[in-house]
Amino acid sequence: MNHTTRHAVHPEDFKSYGTQKLREHFLMENLFVQDSIEVVYTLYDRLIVGGVNPVTKSVKLDTFPTLRSENFLDRREIGIINVGPEASVTVEGTEYTLAPKEALYIGKGVKEVVFHPANTGEAKFYFNSAPAHHTYPTKKVSLAEAETVEMGALENSNHRTIRKVLINSVVESCQLQMGVTELKTGSVWNTMPAHTHDRRMEAYFYFELPEDQMVCHFLGEPQETRHIWVKNNEAVLSPPWSIHSGAGTSNYTFIWGMAGENLDYNDMDKFPITDLK
Ligand SMILES: O=C(O)C(=O)C[C@H](O)C(=O)CO
Numbered sequence: 001m002n003h004t005t006r007h008a009v010h011p012e013d014f015k016s017y018g019t020q021k022l023r024e025h026f027l028m029e030n031l032f033v034q035d036s037i038e039v040v041y042t043l044y045d046r047l048i049v050g051g052v053n054p055v056t057k058s059v060k061l062d063t064f065p066t067l068r069s070e071n072f073l074d075r076r077e078i079g080i081i082n083v084g085p086e087a088s089v090t091v092e093g094t095e096y097t098l099a100p101k102e103a104l105y106i107g108k109g110v111k112e113v114v115f116h117p118a119n120t121g122e123a124k125f126y127f128n129s130a131p132a133h134h135t136y137p138t139k140k141v142s143l144a145e146a147e148t149v150e151m152g153a154l155e156n157s158n159h160r161t162i163r164k165v166l167i168n169s170v171v172e173s174c175q176l177q178m179g180v181t182e183l184k185t186g187s188v189w190n191t192m193p194a195h196t197h198d199r200r201m202e203a204y205f206y207f208e209l210p211e212d213q214m215v216c217h218f219l220g221e222p223q224e225t226r227h228i229w230v231k232n233n234e235a236v237l238s239p240p241w242s243i244h245s246g247a248g249t250s251n252y253t254f255i256w257g258m259a260g261e262n263l264d265y266n267d268m269d270k271f272p273i274t275d276l277k
Pocket residue numbers: 151160162179181190191192197202244256265268
């Protein structure tokens with residue numbers, strides 16, 4: 001397992017950041033390394049962002065020094081979404097086969113989680129993990145079980161399907177929420193009108209983006225926005241004071257994950273498009 005730490009940034013300092021510093025603090029590249037688990041430990045609600053790419057062998061979710069716990073999930077919960085071909089995850093001996101984009105919630109206290117290679121193609125799992133003080137049961141969630149909403153319109157280049165897979169109407173969790181948003185062909189804008197939610201931080205992971213295309217991801221306070229160019233299979237952190245919205249040079253899919261003060265997806269402050277700066 002390889003792990004790095006991201007410290008929290010003050011919005012006043014953020015205003016002075018150039019391209020390199022923005023990328024160092026907010027962009028998460030190289031989340032998939034063969035037969036390894038890549039972990040970014042953030043100081044935003046202590047959310048962990050991770051990627052697993054088991055190819056030649058199964059890979060166990062080990063603890064790492066920052067956690068100072070015997071097992072990764074001793075004081076945490078985790079949400080895993082399959083971003084590769086069908087592949088399975090074993091949780092204390094029970095195997096869960098995940099079709100593409102299916103999700104698995106695993107509660108606090110589980111001692112053993114193992115990610116397995118796919119039968120066809122390269123398995124890839126993306127995960128978010130947050131501190132937890134209560135144990136909720138492990139649950140697999142299919143896309144059909146997700147709370148699904150259609151948003152936007154092709155005329156505004158933002159027609160998309162938001163699937164809330166790990167959300168409190170579908171699965172019990174302490175603070176973690178995750179979902180999968182798919183842009184329709186011809187639509188490129190996500191999360192517009194943009195919003196913030198001071199009560200929760202968020203991370204976006206972009207995938208199903210052609211290798212020669214990119215997403216221009218916008219972040220910052222609504223009247224002090226900056227951008228980061230993001231490639232396929234890369235993630236971006238969004239502090240609670242920041243908008244998180246992107247426009248791709250093609251359509252794409254992304255996973256959003258949140259942790260913080262509440263579990264209320266609709267608790268967000270939307271900004272009129274014409275107020276953005
Ligand atoms: O396309 C969207 O809009 C989203 O998917 C928005 C995210 O779900 C989000 O930002 C939740 O806070």
